[in-house]
Amino acid sequence: MTSIAKPPVKHPSSRTNALGLTLRDYEGAMSTLCAGCGHDSVTAALVQAAWELALEPHRAAKMSGIGCSSKTTAYFMKQSHGFNSVHGRMPSVTSGAAAANRGLTYIGISGDGDSLSIGLGQLSHAIRRNVNMLYVLENNGVYGLTKGQFSASADIGSTSKKGEANEQAPIDPVLLALTLGATFVARSFSGDKRQLVPILKAGIAHRGFALVDVISPCVSFNDHEGSTKSYAYTREHEVEAVHADFVPLQREITVPATDEVLRVVELHDGAQVRLRATAKDYDPTDRESAYAHVRACQSRHEIATGLLFVDEDGKDMHDHLRTVPTPLVDLPYEQLCPGKAAMEKLMERYR
């Protein structure tokens, strides 16, 4: 499936980014997902985000679990290493890779089944550890790959393709992440590239765990009337809290002037996220009000989107571990082995 290579046609007019790479250079193998699957749109947004950020492809690593969503790591950035691990366990594999080599950009892709059922524990603990990574949760309310069972994010009352209604309360990854202390929490919609791309860019630039919940309809099993994760429902019920523009370090672009309240969040490396609040009093740096906003939307059967919460001062995993700035994989062996003399001294303690 994912081994199908795309024909290497180079458009003469292709625009290049700061590294001289075209959008095409950030693409991957041909997608094998169903035509119209929301996940493919997320892939396209990721390609766009990485290209705009001029990420060096080989300095990024793509991590995923198992599911249709998790397959998408093969469909972008073919020049990056990728790791399709086991169902629900991508966060631990990424924690280990990030512990070993803090120099890479980690892009994790997961699904609602992968993240909220089998992998709920690992997701929670990666948030708690504050692993420096982008975590994209492609949320369709179903298990796509196993053909349409309800996932833990299915809303009460949403019906399966067979007409069965879900009666269990959903787990909202955004509320979960806010509760667990995540330092970057956002939600978007696969069909809204204008909103999604800057959020992905800001999430990649964020130091720490950046959760981006993306409503990503499954056209085969959950895009029908009655489904709260359908294209139609999402379009009608989306409430944008803040619109984010991402301004990379030293590559400032002009933001069109608007009447809306503009907030600038400075990232650790000096890059900026500019947030235009649609609701005038929305404060994306206040965890309590973010939580209240998401709950309020929920009670109105609306979906809060946008960059909902950001804290640029949180300690990430390496801060907690107090590791040296050099990636552990780059430390020469001489700096790791205490040597013969130390051994001889140490042996005296065991006499």
Added chain:
Amino acid sequence: MSGINDFAFKMGTVNGTGSASANALLMQAIFRMGIPVTGKNIFPSNIQGLPTWYLIRVSKDGYTARPSAVDLVVALNPSTYAKDVATVRPGGFLVYDSTWPLDPDLVRDGITILGIPFGRLCVEHFEGDRDRTLLRNIVYAGSLAALLDIDMQVVERMLTEKFGKKPKLLAANHLAIKLGYDYAKAHFQCPLPFHLRSMDATRGHILIDGNAAAALGAVYAGATVGAWYPITPATALMEQFKGFCERFRVDKDTGLHRFAIIQAEDELAAAGIVIGAGWAGARAFTNTSGPGISLMQEFIGLAYYTDIPAVFIDVQRCGPATGMPTRTQQADLLSLAYASHGDTKHLLLFPSDPRECFEMTVQAFDLAERFQTPVFVASDLDIGMNDWMVERFDWDDAYRPDRGKVLDAAALAKVQRFSRYLDVDGDGIAARTLPGVGGKGAYFVRGSGHDKHAAYTEDSEAYQEVVDRLKRKFAHAADHVPAPVIEHQPGAEVALVTLGGCDAAVREAADQLRAEGIHTDYMRIRGFPFNADVARFLARHEHTFVIEQNRDAQLRSLFAMELGVLRDQMIPILDYGGMPLTAKAVVDGVKTHLAGVPA
């Protein structure tokens, strides 16, 4: 049988009362007198209030296995009096706390009972319940020093080393030792018929437990990432690793760490972290025990199928399920050898003592990277948590880690195309690249079906090509894992085959059998897959005994499955009650079988 520098004694106490330091003091004092000694801590799976024993064996001949009977018992736990008295050999001694009247449970014919009022002495000389309870242990140590003729100078020096900076504690401990010592001297004929006499047989040796030793191995091997979830009896391993790293791997100027230890949310995550770190190019490991190994199964298969190095140190305990967490066993052999679903086989190393824990942990990292696969060090509770007398560890500064086949940017520049799973050298090992390398080096790890280029496949041939390569790789490892130790006696018709910590008891048994005219050849397995010597040895003998600590003769099953040796050709001697093996169990097993064989 017992005599000068050849006896065993045991303290029966209640856990949580602080007897560990007194027992360690006794053991170390004997060691410093130059006399070979081993200690076995038999402890309960709780924190306070249950029976615990400490067993010390003194052996001028250097035998370290658990003795089957003891010469002296210090019985301080009323709930185990009956059991403790029963383990004293006829003619042996029993020490009890005579503050209270002699319990009828402690009375037995044929042994000598010595009453020492430990409780009263403590009440008279120390204040407060805590001190009185703790120092009671030191008082019995003092009495034993008199009864067994422990060199008091050595004891005094040890107390000064330990409490030198805390004068109040030092004085209290001195007094406690003296109280016990003087009481014994005044009331009994000291020393007892079996006692200690200084020797020079511990020079060049240390007392260390296998968990500390393995942790040190990980430090010296250059491991930088340790991930774990606490579990007895493996816990101390990562704690020791942390201690060593804090000593050796903290940047002096910045205080920053050249290591990362992650206490994961469970063993699944610990395995995932190790695999992620190994893929990224770090030497990474986890320490666990049976229940953790069960949880790690899926990930182990992933690492196997995707050629990712990872080191697992399994400090085995009594299974199944929670089992007996503080008792020892060798019952994870099969679940390690074939861990995970599908066709999987793994490299296993079997240390027999802490020194081998150190050496084999270093080897495990080299093998994991050379063979790009999970490697398991199968230790056990007895090795991991007890202090063993072993030769001092040595280190060769010329050692460099074997990173295996890794293509860096320069090497990649020379290849036409990088195919992650292409077996260029015919040894089943394909070169890997590390994330971050760039150029043609990127590839996609997938646990789903893949071909030799690492691309997704559902094609039978392409799939089989990869799993066949893995099989070749495994077979190739047979000559790289530690070779068996094989020793012959002229004319031996009996073979003793074992592994791990059983070594001590089986060797002792071989000596006893030889003294009775039964000559044996010996083979101790140190690695899996088995090399050709193993098969040859197994084919040679009239009577081959396979001695191991599990119910189902798992090592024998591995011989049968992997080498095609007929099961019935191997006589199992199985000891799986959770206690370290005794020579007696082996001798009895051999003799019982031989007696039943028609001449």
